[in-house]
Amino acid sequence: MPTLSPARRTFRSCVAALGAAGFAALAMAPAAFGEENTPDLVVGGPAPVSGLKPGDGVDVSATVANKGTVAAEKVWVAYSVTRGLDFAQVPSNCQVQRVRPYDEMPERWTAVCAFDQAVEPGAVYTTDRPLRVTALDRALNDELRLRVESADPGADDNGSDPVPGTASPVKLVAAQGGGVGSARIVDVPVTTVNTADYRVTGAALRGSVGDTVTMKVKFTNAGPAWVWPREGDEAVRVVVTPPAGTSVVRRGTFCRAEDGAYVCGMRSLYEGSGETYTFVLRIDKRVRGAKGSIALSTEARPFDPDKADDQADITLDVAGGGSDGSGGSSGSAGGSEGAVGGSDGSAGGSSGSAGGSTGASGDASGDASDGGSSSTVTGGTANSGTTTGGNLAETGSSALPAASVAAAAVATGAGVLLVQHRRRAQRPG
Incomplete structure (x- = not known):
């Protein structure tokens, strides 16, 4: 599950605090919060990958497009792989986290790369070099997830402290067409021949x-x-x-x-x-x-x-x-x-x-x-x-019902004695 950015968490908290009336007011005036004037980014990646063997690698290029009417002043692309895969090298403008399993997602590693480049409406960009992903000895049925954001997604709360990569930074360059993508998040199955x-x-x-x-x-x-x-x-x-x-x-x-x-x-x-x-x-x-x-x-x-x-x-x-x-x-x-x-x-x-x-x-x-x-x-x-x-339903035994009746009788008797004791205590003189 993608992690909400701090700004989105704050916005959700504010909406919850406003209540129904406040939410209705927000719904009538979306332009005041910039909902109509935001970039509409989509990401594209490789087709499903199969036939890998442990130790093999696959090169992953991300394509970013802006289908909105407003430019994205900066872009973040997150590469996420499940635990049978690993990143061979991570660029220095990317932060890597190990994320513990939650919300039906298994343990995974995420590299979030920041691109200090504007993406204009209608423009299509791709990374100037691919990010190499390798299959580990434990790989079998894995998944690569690509996600694009126009705001810093921040670190995952379930993850380790982010660590910057050490390879030279990756950049966005104008794409020659193809592989534009149609969603903010794309999942790519990666299958390895293993047992x-x-x-x-x-x-x-x-x-x-x-x-x-x-x-x-x-x-x-x-x-x-x-x-x-x-x-x-x-x-x-x-x-x-x-x-x-x-x-x-x-x-x-x-x-x-x-x-x-x-x-x-x-x-x-x-x-x-x-x-x-x-x-x-x-x-x-x-x-x-x-x-x-x-x-x-x-x-x-x-x-x-x-x-x-x-x-x-x-x-x-x-x-x-x-x-x-x-x-x-x-x-x-x-x-x-x-x-x-x-x-x-x-x-x-x-x-x-x-x-x-x-x-x-x-x-x-x-x-x-x-x-x-x-x-x-x-x-x-x-x-x-x-x-x-x-x-004791599986045995047909009546021991438990009998014990329950006995316990109920004891409890009832104790209750009667307690009521009588209270009545005596309440009598004058």
């Missing part, structure tokens, strides 16, 4: 009938590429099926019950990042050969050719007494989830669904941000599973 290895890790559990055991299973993007799902891409999900003979007391974070299993999402698809799902299971009975699984969902992932690590077993070794069945359903469909973990979030509350694009919240710079976790969840449903109480 990312999604893998899952199972667990080996041991215990006796009646025991409560902790199960930790894991998803990892082993890289080398990071993955930024584009619009229309199906979100990858992790499906966890606990072993037969167990019931789920507390589900893993970002997991929801679905069709006799648990479907889980993750916070990050950065290279080297992962998600550990911690379940608490109760061993209800001994089932010979009981085995669960963790597996990736089956949507197409052409960047991930290694399917050997897309599924892993969850084994259970039950020692001691208890019943020994030859089968039985998984604890995920008919267990007593909620006896400890409860429903997602606070007691009685439902979980918030999660989805969308992925980014990182790790506050490292450059390549050091690898493996950072993002602020959004891909697939699945967020679930803290830390509250007690919850519901």
Whole structure:
């Protein structure tokens, strides 16, 4: 998302303070604020780029045109690249920032270049030399964004301190036509030939009938590429099926019950990042050969050719007494989830669904941000599973309703005693 300039932030604050009446007055007199007499700048850039390999570069030339009736006394052009790309050299009239992910945008680097040159109405200019962008080892699906402004956009509030470039300054020169552009912001997809290895890790559990055991299973993007799902891409999900003979007391974070299993999402698809799902299971009975699984969902992932690590077993070794069945359903469909973990979030509350694009919240710079976790969840449903109480609907148990009635009775009795005590205190003498 483009960052508002300080002047625009101030203007918005003033409009909010004026209220409805003030806003109506402003709407009737736009000329007083220069709305009719401002430059109308548009930017053009390269066509979508594909077929790059890590280490390859692409030269990016920006074209600026003024479709308005007033000259732009000065122009700012911002080049922004997602985290699989980098700038080879940055001119000295450009300021570079690393920007943390926010508003559905992943981590990225932005170079804002200031041109102390007027752009007249109807004129078309281009940069006197291109800005070279290179594909890093982690590149896969990335994006280049070009933006033009007639006022200083300022530094991004979510970014690091701006650092000036060291190469010779870049200038605007009269263009020979073509590539004029039609918008203030242009997004250019940049695709690199690369792979990312999604893998899952199972667990080996041991215990006796009646025991409560902790199960930790894991998803990892082993890289080398990071993955930024584009619009229309199906979100990858992790499906966890606990072993037969167990019931789920507390589900893993970002997991929801679905069709006799648990479907889980993750916070990050950065290279080297992962998600550990911690379940608490109760061993209800001994089932010979009981085995669960963790597996990736089956949507197409052409960047991930290694399917050997897309599924892993969850084994259970039950020692001691208890019943020994030859089968039985998984604890995920008919267990007593909620006896400890409860429903997602606070007691009685439902979980918030999660989805969308992925980014990182790790506050490292450059390549050091690898493996950072993002602020959004891909697939699945967020679930803290830390509250007690919850519901026992999955087991058909009436223990919780009975307990609720008892608690209500105690509360009612306490209320009656309190009212009687107050009445005695209010009696004269």
